[in-house]
Amino acid sequence: MKNIVITGASRGIGFATAQEFLSNGWFVVGTSTSGKVNINDDNFLSIRLNYLNSETVTEAVRTIKNTHKKFTVLVNNAGSARDVLDDPLDIDLLREDIAVNLIGPADLTSRLLDQLDSPSHIINISSMASSLCEPVEESWNIPAYKISKAGLNMFTKTMGYQLENKGITVSSFDPGWVKTDMGGEDAPRDTKEVALELFDLANRKVETGQFWLHGEKRSW
Numbered sequence: 001m002k003n004i005v006i007t008g009a010s011r012g013i014g015f016a017t018a019q020e021f022l023s024n025g026w027f028v029v030g031t032s033t034s035g036k037v038n039i040n041d042d043n044f045l046s047i048r049l050n051y052l053n054s055e056t057v058t059e060a061v062r063t064i065k066n067t068h069k070k071f072t073v074l075v076n077n078a079g080s081a082r083d084v085l086d087d088p089l090d091i092d093l094l095r096e097d098i099a100v101n102l103i104g105p106a107d108l109t110s111r112l113l114d115q116l117d118s119p120s121h122i123i124n125i126s127s128m129a130s131s132l133c134e135p136v137e138e139s140w141n142i143p144a145y146k147i148s149k150a151g152l153n154m155f156t157k158t159m160g161y162q163l164e165n166k167g168i169t170v171s172s173f174d175p176g177w178v179k180t181d182m183g184g185e186d187a188p189r190d191t192k193e194v195a196l197e198l199f200d201l202a203n204r205k206v207e208t209g210q211f212w213l214h215g216e217k218r219s220w
């Protein structure tokens with residue numbers, strides 16, 4: 001049996017991804033800020049992780065290590081988007097989005113490296129909004145979120161380079177615009193489609209340090 005850690009498994013993309021891996025016979029560790037995830041399955045372990053509370057990160061790492069399992073996939077999916085559309089940059093929101101979307105996943109990943117198998121795959125859920133080559137006026141005007149996810153992309157590139165000789169692939173993944181609490185009701189994609197794409201990417205041997213959309217490399 002293979003093992004995966006998915007952060008932010010209580011809702012949206014993370015919840016659908018946890019279900020996809022479980023239905024394919026994986027053991028899944030899923031996190032939420034409360035520690036509760038509405039999945040009842042012997043192969044599912046829910047744990048508390050709130051990137052705005054460093055004690056929960058330490059406790060989550062301890063719990064994951066105590067499973068004494070090696071993990072083949074880590075999906076850094078938990079994220080927040082706190083800007084109000086078209087508002088100017090708010091420094092407090094920037095600090096919070098950087099804590100949740102960049103420092104948190106970087107911290108968790110670094111502390112879990114010993115638990116990762118070789119080969120294994122770290123997938124960082126990024127966004128079109130992070131892209132430095134999309135015209136700003138054609139993507140969302142949510143600056144704190146965009147800056148934090150652009151940083152996450154550089155985390156993908158630098159970790160991809162550093163971990164390649166350990167057999168660990170690191171990818172950024174653009175899910176498109178998805179119907180979730182974050183994406184809203186008007187989004188064209190559903191979470192199941194995204195979970196299938198993530199399952200496929202996680203299980204493919206791909207070039208490390210790249211940015212993926214619909215199974216193809218996309219521009220940064």
Ligand SMILES: NC(=O)c1ccc[n+]([C@@H]2O[C@H](COP(=O)([O-])OP(=O)(O)OC[C@H]3O[C@@H](n4cnc5c(N)ncnc54)[C@H](OP(=O)(O)O)[C@@H]3O)[C@@H](O)[C@H]2O)c1
Nearest residue numbers: 008010012013032033050051078079127177178180182183
């Ligand atoms: N939806 C889209 O259109 C879209 C587009 C591009 C990228 N994304 C990215 O896809 C990922 C999943 O988004 P989603 O749309 O599924 O969002 P969502 O439905 O809002 O779910 C967010 C998840 O992140 C967790 N989370 C929030 N704040 C956290 C914190 N401080 N510490 C740890 N976990 C926290 C939540 O846990 P609780 O339930 O406990 O709050 C929840 O499980 C995010 O990284 C997002 O940026 C989404």
